[in-house]
Amino acid sequence: MKWSEKAWQEILPVYKDIIQMPFIIELANGTLDIEKFKYYMQQDAHYLEYFARTLAVISAKAQSVDTMLDFIRFSEGAIVVERALHDSYFKQFNVGERMPVSPTCHHYVHYMQSTVYMQQVEVGMAAVLPCFWIYKKVGDYILQIQAKENNPYADWINTYGGEEFGNLVEKAIMLCDEGADKCTETQRKQMTAAFVDASRLEYLFWDSAYKLEKWKR
Numbered sequence: 001m002k003w004s005e006k007a008w009q010e011i012l013p014v015y016k017d018i019i020q021m022p023f024i025i026e027l028a029n030g031t032l033d034i035e036k037f038k039y040y041m042q043q044d045a046h047y048l049e050y051f052a053r054t055l056a057v058i059s060a061k062a063q064s065v066d067t068m069l070d071f072i073r074f075s076e077g078a079i080v081v082e083r084a085l086h087d088s089y090f091k092q093f094n095v096g097e098r099m100p101v102s103p104t105c106h107h108y109v110h111y112m113q114s115t116v117y118m119q120q121v122e123v124g125m126a127a128v129l130p131c132f133w134i135y136k137k138v139g140d141y142i143l144q145i146q147a148k149e150n151n152p153y154a155d156w157i158n159t160y161g162g163e164e165f166g167n168l169v170e171k172a173i174m175l176c177d178e179g180a181d182k183c184t185e186t187q188r189k190q191m192t193a194a195f196v197d198a199s200r201l202e203y204l205f206w207d208s209a210y211k212l213e214k215w216k217r
């Protein structure tokens, strides 16, 4: 069994919980409170900046020039494509000033950064894989169940449910499997642990948007 297949089995309960979250259901049927979506977008704009930086660090640490190129392209994609989506939503929904980074977003981005800087590159790759893979799965799921008429969140749904994003995700999974093949069993376990932690943070990210999470002080 490939590392990625085993790793997905590990996070299946988290994924199943994610697709039942009110944030996801309401996004799909178009009833999500706009304030919750705006909060999500603002936090995601912060998230994507760190995500892009993290991908660039993975690129710098990669074992081969081919893998470097793949990750630098992922990094560019995170900046260019997703920012464009945010720019359009920021305008459409009149999102003004940037909010400070929320506790959960802070936790997630610094988790990614420290994993990528402190651990070997394959563990770093595993830590960013849920960002690709869970979004693809959730995007496809939402695409299936979505309300197609007048859904204000259609652009978001099409970004992550689309084929283009799907190709990137396939590549990211393949690169992790390639890396895992070169690792020892102990290192593969570290990869899986990083994958599981990041998946749990994906859950919390949506949860925190639904709750409009704030710093206690």
Ligand SMILES: Cc1ncc(CO)c(N)n1
Pocket (backbone or CB within 6 Å): 044, 047, 048, 082, 130, 131, 132, 135, 202, 205
């Ligand atoms: C929190 C989060 N994870 C993953 C993605 C997709 O890259 C995103 N836009 N936001």
